Amino acid sequence: MSTLKKKKIYRADHVGSLLRSEKVKDARRKFSEDAIDAEELKRIEDEEIARIVEKQKDLGLETVTDGEFRRSWWHFDFLEGLTGVEGYWSGDGIAFKEKTTKSRAIKVTGKLDFNDHPMLRDFEYLKGQAGEHTAKFTIPSPSMLHFRGEIDSAVYPDEEVFFEDLANAYKKALDAFYKAGCRYLQLDDTAWAYLCSDEQKEQMKNKGLDPDHLIRKYLETINKAVADRPDDFKITMHICRGNFRSTWISSGGYEPVAKEIFGELDIDGFFLEYDSDRAGDFKPLRHVNRDDLFIVLGLITSKHGALEDKDEIKKRIQEATEYVPLEQLALSPQCGFASTEEGNLLTEEEQWNKLKHVVEISREVWS
Numbered sequence: 001m002s003t004l005k006k007k008k009i010y011r012a013d014h015v016g017s018l019l020r021s022e023k024v025k026d027a028r029r030k031f032s033e034d035a036i037d038a039e040e041l042k043r044i045e046d047e048e049i050a051r052i053v054e055k056q057k058d059l060g061l062e063t064v065t066d067g068e069f070r071r072s073w074w075h076f077d078f079l080e081g082l083t084g085v086e087g088y089w090s091g092d093g094i095a096f097k098e099k100t101t102k103s104r105a106i107k108v109t110g111k112l113d114f115n116d117h118p119m120l121r122d123f124e125y126l127k128g129q130a131g132e133h134t135a136k137f138t139i140p141s142p143s144m145l146h147f148r149g150e151i152d153s154a155v156y157p158d159e160e161v162f163f164e165d166l167a168n169a170y171k172k173a174l175d176a177f178y179k180a181g182c183r184y185l186q187l188d189d190t191a192w193a194y195l196c197s198d199e200q201k202e203q204m205k206n207k208g209l210d211p212d213h214l215i216r217k218y219l220e221t222i223n224k225a226v227a228d229r230p231d232d233f234k235i236t237m238h239i240c241r242g243n244f245r246s247t248w249i250s251s252g253g254y255e256p257v258a259k260e261i262f263g264e265l266d267i268d269g270f271f272l273e274y275d276s277d278r279a280g281d282f283k284p285l286r287h288v289n290r291d292d293l294f295i296v297l298g299l300i301t302s303k304h305g306a307l308e309d310k311d312e313i314k315k316r317i318q319e320a321t322e323y324v325p326l327e328q329l330a331l332s333p334q335c336g337f338a339s340t341e342e343g344n345l346l347t348e349e350e351q352w353n354k355l356k357h358v359v360e361i362s363r364e365v366w367s
Contacts, residue, residue, distance in 0.1 A: 007232070007268050007292075008234075009330050010062050010063050010330060011330045011362040011365070012062070012331060012332070012355075012358045012359040012361075012363070013063055013331070013332045014056075014061065014063070014065070014333055014336070014355055015188075015271055015298070015332060015334075015335050016065045016136065016138040016186060016188075016238075017068040017336030018052055018067030018068070018337050018351065019067075019337050019338050019344070019346075019347075019348050019351050020067070020069060020341050020343060021048050021052070021069075021348070023048055024044065024045060024048050024069050025341070027041050027045070028041065046125065048069060049070075049125065049126065049129065052069070053126070053129040053130065053133075056355070057133055059352065059356050059359055060359040060363075061355065061359060062133060062134055063133065063134045063135075063136040063184060064129070064130050064133045064135060065126070065137070065138065066122060066125070066137075067338070068138065068336070072340065073340050073341075074140065074188055074336070074339040074340065075140035075144050075148065075188065076104055076106055077119075078139045079106050079140060079144065079148075081117045081118055081119060082112060082113070082114060082117070082145070083110065083112065083113035083169070084108055084112040084155075085107070085109070085145065085149065086106065086107055087104060087105070087106050088105055088106070088107065089103050089104060089105075090105035105149075105150065106148060106149045107149060107150040108151045108152055108162075110155060111155065111165060112145075112162070112166055112168075113165070113169050113172070114169045114170070114172040114173040114176065117176070119137075120176055120180050123135065123180055123182055127181050127182070134183065135181075135182065136184045136185075137177065137184070137185055138185075138186045138187075138188055138238075138336075139187065139188070140188050140189070141188060141189035141222060142166050142167065142170045142187075142218075142222055142225050143192075143214075143218040143221065143222065144188075144191065145166060146163070146166065146217075147190070147194075147214075163217055163220070163221045164224075166221055166225075167220075167222075167224035167225045168224075170221075174225065174229060174233070178229070178230060182233075183232055186237065186238055187222070187235065187237045187238070188238045188240060189238065189239055190239075190240045192239045192257050193239050193241040195215060195256060196254055196257055197241075215257060215260055219261075219265060222265060222266075223264075223266045226266055227266065234269070235268055236267060236269040236296075237265070237267050237270055237271070238270075238271035238335070239254075239261075239271070239272060240273065240339070241273055253280020253283075254272070254284035254285075255283070258286075259287050262285070262287040262288045262289070267293075268293065268294065269294040269295065269296060269330075270293075270295055271298060271332060272295060272296065272297060272334075273298045273334040273335060274298050275299060275303070275333075275334035282319055282323055285320060288323065293328065294329065294330060295320070295324050295328060295330070296329075296330040296332045297317060297320055297330070297331055297332070298332050298333060298335065299313050299331060299334070300313070300332065300354055300358055301354075302333040302334060302335050302336060302337045302344055302346075303334075303344055304344075304345065305347060305351075305353070307353060307354070307357050308357070310357075310360070310364070313331070313361050314361065314364070317329060317331065326366070330362070331358055331362045331365070332358060333355070337351050
């Protein structure tokens with residue numbers, strides 16, 4: 001049996017994060033003001049996660065997530081839980097087009113490792129709610145710690161040692177999630193999208209970074225982290241161009257990194273943003289040279305509530321088959337609905353309608 005058959009393709013899928021409900025927002029605000037304790041916050045989060053998991057099931061999705069309801073950020077919350085990493089409030093946030101995030105940042109202050117991470121319990125609760133459905137969990141890609149983190153040169157004077165420890169920490173993380181029952185894990189990564197952007201690459205160079213060197217190191221580190229995983233452990237990657245309050249950061253098609261990511265990264269599938277012309281065309285998919293690599297086309301936008309024309313989406317799926325067979329394709333929104341707790345500029349009802357739209361189109365295409 002091929003890997004493609006062992007690791008089921010969910011034709012209607014989603015990236016993971018969902019708009020935080022008003023109950024969760026209110027509880028997190030009260031917790032920050034010491035009006036409720038951690039136990040009460042968890043109780044409310046548990047109830048709301050149970051609710052949204054049932055909603056995902058009702059919509060016809062086969063994979064369910066916890067919506068990242070216990071997180072403030074899609075990446076920092078997990079990275080701060082690694083041994084040797086600390087979060088702090090910096091002077092500047094991350095600049096998007098017309099908007100800037102809160103001034104959170106991370107730094108590596110000690111030797112990297114993965115120990116008893118709180119998100120293991122988060123996954124276990126999700127799995128308990130998923131039942132017969134697949135519990136999908138999302139964490140930032142290994143490259144995000146290097147890309148977004150400040151690294152103490154006294155701790156890691158040798159870059160090679162840093163990347164080796166990073167790969168080993170993630171290998172331990174993946175093993176821990178697998179032992180907790182996870183069979184579908186998604187690595188979220190903005191670095192690859194930045195490496196597709198001429199503007200962002202110039203900014204990297206101005207900081208003394210070599211984009212070509214980063215491509216090789218990130219590729220090598222991710223492959224070391226996922227090496228020797230069990231055959232039934234599906235690991236995918238979402239490549240994001242920025243998603244904060246319905247805005248974005250980087251533009252550029254996948255061509256500059258397509259040969260590397262599609263031909264050399266040892267993962268099972270990619271969630272690719274294709275909801276706007278900022279992502280370019282499908283031609284880079286010609287570098288998909290494995291029949292066990294599936295591509296989830298992010299043709300439905302999560303940035304606004306208007307529903308896309310079904311026939312237009314079907315037409316674009318057909319265009320993608322010029323490069324990748326239909327049996328290796330799936331459909332999803334281009335990103336989550338709330339990469340940070342603030343969320344995108346649409347309503348919860350519009351969010352559910354988007355996911356229902358994905359399910360309906362996928363059934364019509366792959367029936």
